[in-house]
Amino acid sequence: MKKAVVLLSGGLDSATTAAIAKSEGFELYAISFDYGQRHSRELKSAKAIAQSLGALDHLVISFDMTKIGGSALTDNNIDVPIGRDFAEIGQGIPVTYVPARNIIFLAFAVSYAERIGAGDIFIGISEVDYSGYPDCRREFVDAFEKTANLGTKAGTEDGVRFHIHTPLARLSKGQTIKKGLELGVDFSLTWSCYLGGQKPCGKCDSCKLRLAGFAQVGMKDPLEYVD
Amino acid sequence: MKKAVVLLSGGLDSATTAAIAKSEGFELYAISFDYGQRHSRELKSAKAIAQSLGALDHLVISFDMTKIGGSALTDNNIDVPIGRDFAEIGQGIPVTYVPARNIIFLAFAVSYAERIGAGDIFIGISEVDYSGYPDCRREFVDAFEKTANLGTKAGTEDGVRFHIHTPLARLSKGQTIKKGLELGVDFSLTWSCYLGGQKPCGKCDSCKLRLAGFAQVGMKDPLEYVD
Numbered sequence: 539m540k541k542a543v544v545l546l547s548g549g550l551d552s553a554t555t556a557a558i559a560k561s562e563g564f565e566l567y568a569i570s571f572d573y574g575q576r577h578s579r580e581l582k583s584a585k586a587i588a589q590s591l592g593a594l595d596h597l598v599i600s601f602d603m604t605k606i607g608g609s610a611l612t613d614n615n616i617d618v619p620i621g622r623d624f625a626e627i628g629q630g631i632p633v634t635y636v637p638a639r640n641i642i643f644l645a646f647a648v649s650y651a652e653r654i655g656a657g658d659i660f661i662g663i664s665e666v667d668y669s670g671y672p673d674c675r676r677e678f679v680d681a682f683e684k685t686a687n688l689g690t691k692a693g694t695e696d697g698v699r700f701h702i703h704t705p706l707a708r709l710s711k712g713q714t715i716k717k718g719l720e721l722g723v724d725f726s727l728t729w730s731c732y733l734g735g736q737k738p739c740g741k742c743d744s745c746k747l748r749l750a751g752f753a754q755v756g757m758k759d760p761l762e763y764v765d
Numbered sequence: 766m767k768k769a770v771v772l773l774s775g776g777l778d779s780a781t782t783a784a785i786a787k788s789e790g791f792e793l794y795a796i797s798f799d800y801g802q803r804h805s806r807e808l809k810s811a812k813a814i815a816q817s818l819g820a821l822d823h824l825v826i827s828f829d830m831t832k833i834g835g836s837a838l839t840d841n842n843i844d845v846p847i848g849r850d851f852a853e854i855g856q857g858i859p860v861t862y863v864p865a866r867n868i869i870f871l872a873f874a875v876s877y878a879e880r881i882g883a884g885d886i887f888i889g890i891s892e893v894d895y896s897g898y899p900d901c902r903r904e905f906v907d908a909f910e911k912t913a914n915l916g917t918k919a920g921t922e923d924g925v926r927f928h929i930h931t932p933l934a935r936l937s938k939g940q941t942i943k944k945g946l947e948l949g950v951d952f953s954l955t956w957s958c959y960l961g962g963q964k965p966c967g968k969c970d971s972c973k974l975r976l977a978g979f980a981q982v983g984m985k986d987p988l989e990y991v992d
Contacts, residue, residue, distance in 0.1 A: 601828040606873075608880040631918055638876035641916045645872040646833075649865035653835040673916040681915050685908040689868045689900040691858055 539565045541656035542703075543647050546570050546596070548583030550728045550748065551706055554718035555662035556591050558705045561721055564658060566593040569650050571643055573636075574604040576611050576618070577734030586727040599646050609636040611732060618732045620741045624750070627743050631670045634732055634743065640673035641682065648686045648700060657698035664706045664714065676707045711747055712754025719755070726760035737764045766792045768883035769930075770874050773797050773823070775810030777955045777975065778933055781945035782889035783818050785932045788948055793820040794881060796874050800866075801831040802838050803845070804961030813954040822881075826873050836863040838959060845959045847968045851977070854970050858897045861959055861970065867900035868909065875913045875927060884925035891933045891941065903934045938974055939981025946982070953987035964991045 542564035544556045560566055568588040570581055581598065588596040607613040610633040618634060619626075640663070647659050663674040672678065683702045691697030706714050718725065730748045731738035738745050740763040752759045769791035771783045787793055795815040797808055808825065815823040834840040837860040845861060846853075867890070874886050890901040899905065910929045918924030933941050945952065957975045958965035965972050967990040979986045 597832060599828055599832065601826055603876070605824060605826065606876050606880050631921060635918070636876075637879040638872055638913070638917055641872040641875060641912065642869070645865055645868040648868060649830070649833050649863075652864040653833045672918060672921070675915065678912065678915040681908065681912040685868065685905065685912045686865070688902065688905040688908050690865050691862070691899060694858060694899070 539563060540658060541565045541567055541654055542658040542660055543567045543569055543651040543654070543656050544593075544660040545643055545647055545662070546584040546588055547662075548580030548587065548729045549662075549744075550718060550723070550725055550730060550751075551662035551664060551714055552584075553587045553723050553725070553728050554714050554721070555660050555705055556587065556593070557718060557721035557723045559658075559660045559703070560591055566591055567650065567654060567656060568593040568596040569647050570596065570598045571646070572598055572600040573639075574602045574612050575734075576614070577729070577732050579734045580729045583727055583729035590724055590727060597650055603636060603639075606637060610634045611636055618742050620739070622743060622746070624746070627746065628670065631672065632743060635671055638673070640671075640678070644682050644686070644702070648690060651700065652690050652698070655698060658701055658703060660703045660705065662706050663704050664709055664711070666708060666710045676704055679704055710754065711751030715751045715755050715757070735764070737762055739764050766790060767885060768792045768794055768881055769885040769887055770794045770796055770878040770881070770883050771820075771887040772870055772874055772889070773811040773815060774889075775807030775814065775956045776889075776971075777945060777950070777952055777957060777978075778889035778891060778941055779811075780814045780950050780952070780955050781941050781948070782887050782932055783814065783820070784945060784948035784950045786885075786887045786930070787818055791885060793818055794877065794883060795820040795823040796877050797823065797825045798870055798873070799825055799827040800839070801829045802961075803841070804838070804956070804959050806961045807956045810954055810956035817951055817954060824877055830863060830866075833864060837861045838863050845969050847966070849970060849973070851973070854973065855897065858899065859970060862898055865900070867898075867905070871909050871913070871929070875917060878927065879917050879925070882925060885928055885930060887930045887932065889933050890931050891936055891938070893935060893937045903931055906931055937981065938978030942978045942982050942984070962991065964989055966991050
């Protein structure tokens, strides 16, 4: 079996992406990041998802992005937007954008993949329910893939070429949930809320997109929300 | 004054690179990495160099690359090669190569630069005294620069475009030392040895390239070596 490194945040996109990788016959090597995020509770979900999908390893890399800050997810002085409608969510880059986060995440994923001899990396970004994050565009991933193949052993005799898979790139949140359900993903294990409280808030951009996705498939989100 | 983020390892290449950035009129924001490297003592040198050059800030990001391993610098079970001649050093990718290290380092540098509004990033890689590291080639840096400009706010209204400077790309170690001396770099503050002992070993690839560089300029290395 071929190995794949899967970026696992603990959300429903990455859980579905991992399930897709598994359905394509890959052995899963999960990687998650404890980066000082407000909702670090998502890492418990990542662990549960990795276990439920039979990942052979789950690497958690820790670093402190609060030292850099500049995002509502890594600076407690910046509020997470609450109660925005979808027109607002779709406008510009939100304050929950973390500077260069996916470049950092993919860089570690490439390092891990190179180490274990995996050429395939899966990341659950989507361009459709566009969250305004520049690092969620396939164009960015294409450029990163090229960079990874130039900045590693790839291309040398004992190197593997990297291919970065983005199976959700063209899927809406509803389509992602539908795909996940087909593949048996247990969405009760996932976490999306930016606030990271005991229960999801239902009002931050991430909760709103998630809830709209479940509404699209006519299903109730298995998570219990505040109120 | 324009801000520049400078990657500072503590070695003589990055010290000279920082001095070049300063000489070009940039305000220096240094970034270093405590990544589980065998020679973490280089971070003391990085701090001293940042201070000596009047850096306005020195950010140290910590993460544990020993979890990934696969390099003599991050896995104590892999020996650092000692006493190799230059023909051997020039052959292939050495075991001191750390998987995707410069991709990770540059990713954090971009995050920091985006946060402080700096478009200029300096890294002291050289293609001339080629150490066999694929992530020291300008071709890689060009691809990374493009990636950074796609995966961040760059290109949006409030984003800065990134330019990654590699002023040493075409310099030999001797030429780098000469340049550093012209700019007043205090090489007694720098550290290059991979072993990271009390004194540099003089026999690892990094020490050998350094000593050859000083020999090229007919100068004694100010560091005191073992024996």
